[in-house]
Amino acid sequence: MTAVEPESLRFCFEACVKDTPMDGARLDIVEVPVIGRCSRCAEEFRMDGLLSPCPACGGSSIVRLTGTELKVVSITAA
Ligand SMILES: [Zn+2]
Known part of the structure; x- marks a missing residue:
């Protein structure tokens, strides 16, 4: 319950990595109750x-x- 919406974070992430060497990177979001x-x-x-x-x-x-x-829990190179 930060001001960050998981879906908008995911959308921004995908937009940011598109057409970069990170294209296809996956964002795993763990929501905490x-x-x-x-x-x-x-x-x-x-x-x-x-x-x-x-x-x-x-x-x-x-x-x-x-x-x-x-x-950010971890960043793993593929
Ligand atoms: Zn009460």
Whole structure:
């Protein structure tokens, strides 16, 4: 849940490598589920969107624990 959409990242990647020696390179995207914790009742749950309310108490003060990562894990030459 960064501002990066996996599909647009993939599209840009393919556009960038086209007609270069990297043409045909493959982009593997691992999406990390977003886990949030309710600051009212401490319930931890998987968020469907940025503003998902707490499923236990309906609270809207949610701290995101994961899901904002954006890392390049590896680059492998074919
Ligand atoms: Zn709650």
